[in-house]
Every structure is written in structure tokens, then in C-alpha cells.
Amino acid sequence: MSLLLExxxxxxxxxxxxxRKTAQRMAYHVLERGRDGGRRLAGVLAEAVERIGHCxxxxxxxxxxxxxxxxxxxxxxxxxxxxxxxxxxxxxxTATGYRGLYFVLQGRLSPLDGIGPRELGLDLLxxxxxxxxxxxxxxxxxxxxxxxxTAHYLAQLARQHGVRPSRLAQGLPLGGELEYVDxxxxxxxxxxxxxxxx
Numbered sequence: 001m002s003l004l005l006e007x008x009x010x011x012x013x014x015x016x017x018x019x020r021k022t023a024q025r026m027a028y029h030v031l032e033r034g035r036d037g038g039r040r041l042a043g044v045l046a047e048a049v050e051r052i053g054h055c056x057x058x059x060x061x062x063x064x065x066x067x068x069x070x071x072x073x074x075x076x077x078x079x080x081x082x083x084x085x086x087x088x089x090x091x092x093x094t095a096t097g098y099r100g101l102y103f104v105l106q107g108r109l110s111p112l113d114g115i116g117p118r119e120l121g122l123d124l125l126x127x128x129x130x131x132x133x134x135x136x137x138x139x140x141x142x143x144x145x146x147x148x149x150t151a152h153y154l155a156q157l158a159r160q161h162g163v164r165p166s167r168l169a170q171g172l173p174l175g176g177e178l179e180y181v182d183x184x185x186x187x188x189x190x191x192x193x194x195x196x197x198x
Contacts (some may be wrong), residue, residue: 005027007030008031009024009027010023010029011023011024012026014029017054018081018143020197030079030197031049031093032167033037033114037175040168051063055067055070055072055099057070057101057128058070058101058102058103058104058106059103059104059105059106059121059124060086060088060089060102069101069102070101074099074120075100075101076099076100076101077101077133077134078134078135078136079097079098079099079100079101079131079134079135079136079138080100080101080102080103080128080129080136080137080163081101081102081103081137081138081140082102082103082105082125082137082138082140082141082154083102083103083104083140083141084104084106084107084108084140084142084147084150085105085106085140086106088102088104088122088140089102089104090112092140097155103121103122103124103125103128105121105122105141105150106119106120107119107120108120108141108142108144108146108147108149109146109149109153110146117153120150121154122157124148124155125157126157126161127153128162129158129161132162132194134163135163135164136163136164136166136168137158137163137164137165138155138166138167138168139151139154139165139166139167139168140143140153141154143188144169151167155167156196161172170185170189170192171185171188171189171192172186172189
């Protein structure tokens with residue numbers, strides 16, 4: 001195998017979930033049938049890596065200092081939804097009617113991986129909360145051990161700044177049947193049950 005082909009295969013392996021065999025198939029496809037697509041991918045990838053940074057207010061990906069969402073006048077600035085990733089922000093934005101602002105952690109607390117409050121930009125979040133503009137901070141982290149630890153830390157941070165923390169509801173999936181729900185989810189849903197309204 002040529003050295004350049006080997007380097008191409010290794011380059012594809014930097015993508016999440018792409019192992020040696022998948023990277024090899026991608027490299028062969030680009031060279032056999034997709035050279036124009038490969039040139040386009042290389043150009044857009046190089047431009048994106050150079051031009052896309054982080055919004056100075058929410059830390060989401062942006063080509064400008066402040067992203068369009070943060071700069072927009074039609075958002076409720078009293079609500080701030082804290083998410084782990086840009087993909088989480090996009091999911092909430094497209095699936096709900098939420099009209100507040102966001103803060104993207106770009107991860108979650110994980111001391112074993114060297115990810116602490118500083119890496120998540122929590123100093124920037126604290127400064128945002130100090131301004132007095134935010135009344136409610138909606139914590140939308142995952143239901144993993146790290147996500148729960150991050151949620152607990154965020155709730156404490158919010159309370160320190162006089163902001164009411166709230167957490168996304170967790171439990172049974174819509175349309176799910178009890179016999180197929182895992183024990184942990186069912187236990188959590190049962191323990192956090194709420195009164196039924198008329």
C-alpha cells in the first residue's frame with residue numbers, strides 16, 4: 001500500500017465511530033468513484049476548520065464573534081438552557097417551542113478525563129448569571145453519571161447567583177410500554193411521579 005493511501009486511511013479514522021475497515025472503504029470510494037466529492041470535502045473541511053469558532057456568549061459553533069441566535073432580538077433572555085453539545089441545542093431548538101437562549105458546555109464534567117469546570121466554560125456561564133438578566137436556568141444534560149454530576153454542579157452555580165435552576169423531566173418515553181422499559185428508567189419515573197391535572 002502506498003504511504004499516501006495509508007495516511008488517507010489514518011486521516012479518516014479521526015472521525016468518531018470510524019475504524020480501520022470503514023476508513024479503508026471511505027478512502028477507496030473517494031479514490032475510485034468520488035474524486036470530485038473528495039476535493040469538495042477537503043476544501044469545505046479546510047475552510048470550516050479555519051473559520052468556525054465559538055460564540056463568545058453561548059459557546060456554540062459560529063463563524064462570527066456572537067452567533068445569530070444570541071444576537072437575535074426575539075429570544076427570551078430570562079431563560080437560559082444549558083446543554084452539553086451543539087447537537088443537543090439543535091435537537092431542543094427543532095423539537096420544542098423553546099424561545100430562550102442557550103449555553104453550550106461542549107462536554108460534561110469528567111475528572112478522570114481531565115474535564116473540569118474550566119474546560120466547560122463555567123467561568124463564562126457564571127459571568128452571564130451575574131448580570132441579573134437570567135431568571136431561570138434550564139439544565140438539559142444527559143442522564144449519565146457525568147451528566148447528573150454536571151447538572152448538580154450547574155444547579156449549585158445557578159443558586160449562588162440567585163437564578164432558579166430547573167431540570168428536564170426524565171422517565172417513560174412517549175408511546176412506551178412498561179414491560180419494555182429498563183429498570184433504572186422505570187424506577188426514576190416512579191420516584192418522580194407528579195399529580196395528574198384536570
